[in-house]
Each structure stands twice: as C-alpha cells, then as structure tokens.
Amino acid sequence: MGLTGVTLLITLMVVTAVTFPANGCPPADQAALMDFKAALKEPYLGIFNTWTGSNCCQGWNGVSCDPTTQRVADIVLRGESEDPIYEKSGRSGYMTGSLSPSLCKLDRLTTLIVADWKDISGEIPACITSLPNLHILELIGNKITGQIPANIGQLSKLTVLNLAENQLSGSIPASIVNLGKLKHLELSNNQLSGEIPADIGKLGMMSRALLNKNKLTGSIPNSITQLRRLADLDLSMNQITGSLPAQLGSMPVLSILNLDSNQISGSIPTNLLSSTGLNILNLSRNSLEGELPDVFGSKTYFTHLDLSYNNLRGSIPKSLSSAKYIGHLDLSHNHLCGPIPNGSPFDHLEASSFANNDCLCGSPLRTC
Numbered sequence: 104m105g106l107t108g109v110t111l112l113i114t115l116m117v118v119t120a121v122t123f124p125a126n127g128c129p130p131a132d133q134a135a136l137m138d139f140k141a142a143l144k145e146p147y148l149g150i151f152n153t154w155t156g157s158n159c160c161q162g163w164n165g166v167s168c169d170p171t172t173q174r175v176a177d178i179v180l181r182g183e184s185e186d187p188i189y190e191k192s193g194r195s196g197y198m199t200g201s202l203s204p205s206l207c208k209l210d211r212l213t214t215l216i217v218a219d220w221k222d223i224s225g226e227i228p229a230c231i232t233s234l235p236n237l238h239i240l241e242l243i244g245n246k247i248t249g250q251i252p253a254n255i256g257q258l259s260k261l262t263v264l265n266l267a268e269n270q271l272s273g274s275i276p277a278s279i280v281n282l283g284k285l286k287h288l289e290l291s292n293n294q295l296s297g298e299i300p301a302d303i304g305k306l307g308m309m310s311r312a313l314l315n316k317n318k319l320t321g322s323i324p325n326s327i328t329q330l331r332r333l334a335d336l337d338l339s340m341n342q343i344t345g346s347l348p349a350q351l352g353s354m355p356v357l358s359i360l361n362l363d364s365n366q367i368s369g370s371i372p373t374n375l376l377s378s379t380g381l382n383i384l385n386l387s388r389n390s391l392e393g394e395l396p397d398v399f400g401s402k403t404y405f406t407h408l409d410l411s412y413n414n415l416r417g418s419i420p421k422s423l424s425s426a427k428y429i430g431h432l433d434l435s436h437n438h439l440c441g442p443i444p445n446g447s448p449f450d451h452l453e454a455s456s457f458a459n460n461d462c463l464c465g466s467p468l469r470t471c
C-alpha cells in the first residue's frame with residue numbers, strides 16, 4: 104500500500120470513529136424497543152430474532168438510528184414486502200399483540216411503520232402525539248381499535264398518516280387540519296363516523312386523501328376544493344349526503360375522484376364533466392339527478408367515467424361523442440332517454456354501459 108493508500112485508510116478510520124461512536128444505541132432507547140417487542144408476538148418469521156445484544160443500531164431487523172446522535176430514528180416492519188425472509192418462509196407476515204406505549208419514549212423517532220401484520224390489536228398509544236419528529240406514521244393492515252388520538256394535530260412534521268384497514272372508530276379528530284405538512288392521509292376501511300372536518304381545506308400540502316369504506320356522514324366540505332395539490336380523493340362507500348361542491352371540477356391537479364356509494368344528491372356540476380385533468384370519476388350509487396350537461400369536447404379524457412345507479416334524466420349529450428378517449432363508461436341504471444350518440448369513443452362500449460334506463464336506443468342497444 105502506497106503512502107496515499109495509508110493516508111486514505113487513516114482518514115477513513117478517523118471519519119468512521121467520529122461518525123459512529125462505539126457506544127451505539129442508548130440504553131433508554133434499547134429498553135423502549137424491548138418493551139415494544141415484548142408486547143408483540145410474531146410466530147412465523149422470526150422478525151425479532153435479531154433484536155438481541157446491546158447495540159440496537161446495528162443489525163436489529165427494521166430498526167435504524169440517526170448516524171450522528173445514535174438515537175433510534177426509524178422502525179420499519181412490514182408484513183408484506185420483497186424481503187427474502189418472507190419468500191423463504193413462503194408466507195406473509197402475521198403478528199398479534201399491541202403497540203406498547205413505550206414507543207413514545209423514542210423521542211427522536213421520525214418513521215414508525217408497522218404495517219400489514221393482520222392481527223395486531225389494541226389502540227394507538229395516545230402518547231404517540233408527543234413524538235415531535237414523527238414524519239411517517241403507517242399502521243395499515245392490522246386490527247387496531249379505538250380512536251385516532253384527539254391531538255394528532257400536534258405532529259407538526261407528519262407527512263404521511265396511513266391508518267387504513269384497521270377497526271378504528273369515532274370521528275376524524277378536528278385537530279387533524281393542523282397537520283400543515285401532511286401529503287398523504289389514508290384512513291380507508293375503518294369504522295370512522297361523524298363528519299369530515301369542515302376546515303379540511305387547511306391541509307394545503309395534501310395530495311392524496313383516501314377516506315373510503317367508513318361510516319362518514321355529513322356533506323363534502325366546500326373547503327376541500329381549496330386543496331390545490333389534491334390529486335386523488337376517495338370518499339366512496341360512506342354515508343355522505345348533500346350536493347357536490349360546485350368548485351370540485353376546478354381543482355388544478357385532481358385526477359381521481361371516487362365518491363361512489365354514498366347518498367349524494369343534487370345535480371352534477373358542469374365543470375366536473377368539462378374538467379380535462381380529471382381521468383377517473385366514479386359517482387355511481389348516489390342520488391344524483393338532473394341532466395348531463397353538454398360540456399364534453401376533444402380534450403375530454405376519462406379512463407373511468409361511472410355515473411351508474413343515480414336518477415339522471417334527459418339524453419346523453421352529443422358532445423360526449425367528440426371525447427378524445429373514454430375507457431370505461433357506465434350510465435346504466437338511470438332514467439336517460441333518447442338516441443345514444445355515434446362516434447369513436449362509443450365504439451367499444453357494450454350494452455351494459457347503457458342498460459336499465461328509461462328509453463335509450465341505438466347501438467349497442469336496440470335501434471331507435
């Protein structure tokens with residue numbers, strides 16, 4: 104080894120010694136992790152087998168530490184992933200037990216992902232809202248019960264809140280609108296009730312809001328249309344009433360809007376159907392009425408447009424045949440009448456797209 108080689112080696116050793124203090128994981132963090140482990144049972148994969156020895160920052164499955172402070176920063180335990188450990192065992196993750204409140208002692212935690220373990224029950228420890236650095240909280244796919252902690256809004260750095268596919272009940276806490284950095288809110292498939300906070304429009308960074316498959320009531324807050332970054336909104340399969348906010352169709356980046364299976368009434372706002380950014384629109388199984396506005400055009404591009412099972416009347420607007428593309432169209436189970444327009448967007452559609460209306464006619468239905 105030449106002189107430069109030796110110098111490089113020495114430099115490396117010094118840098119390494121400075122960046123990774125030999126002492127590693129602080130005993131308090133280690134103890135908190137041991138409590139966390141003790142409250143869970145993972146019988147098949149041996150996820151926690153590596154959680155031994157005195158340095159939790161090294162080689163503990165799913166645990167990582169901040170390199171400078173050596174404090175526990177991330178816990179990432181996914182029951183479904185590409186990790187070879189799952190392939191080897193030929194099954195996905197399964198865990199019972201609950202989330203220990205000792206987690207809240209890990210006050211440098213930025214990421215907590217305990218996802219898709221199917222059978223983790225108990226409640227979300229309320230003290231979790233005292234973790235000042237938490238950026239990502241993902242507990243999707245377990246059997247967590249109880250309510251979302253009331254002061255969840257205290258987590259001022261939170262960008263991802265994913266509690267979908269659990270058994271959470273109660274309402275969406277009012278404080279949630281204080282999560283000024285929140286980008287993804289996923290609460291789908293729980294038993295949440297009550298209304299969507301009226302000032303949800305304060306979540307200015309939000310790009311995805313999935314609240315489908317709950318028991319939410321009340322109407323769609325008007326303020327939601329102020330969310331300039333919202334691209335994907337799913338409120339389907341709730342008990343939402345009232346009419347559609349007129350400005351929904353003017354949201355700059357909204358491309359997926361699923362509001363199906365609710366009790367929404369009133370007419371479909373004109374700008375919702377003339378919107379060129381919206382590509383998936385499902386309003387199926389509501390109580391929408393009135394006529395379809397004649398506002399389609401050469402920029403209309405829907406991969407899915409499902410307006411089935413409503414009380415729509417009148418005829419199918421001729422302008423719909425000038426659409427650039429309509430993948431899946433469903434106008435069935437309404438009270439539409441008159442000739443189905445001709446044109447390329449309709450060529451691939453089957454009779455089922457138009458079935459069970461009052462008096463529609465023309466291809467693919469009977470001739471007029």
Ligand SMILES: *[C@@H]1O[C@H](CO)[C@@H](O)[C@H](O)[C@H]1NC(C)=O
Pocket residue numbers: 339340363364385386387388407408409431
């Ligand atoms: C729209 O929603 C209905 C009812 O929830 C569902 O059955 C249907 O498959 C959805 N349509 C599309 C195109 O996804």
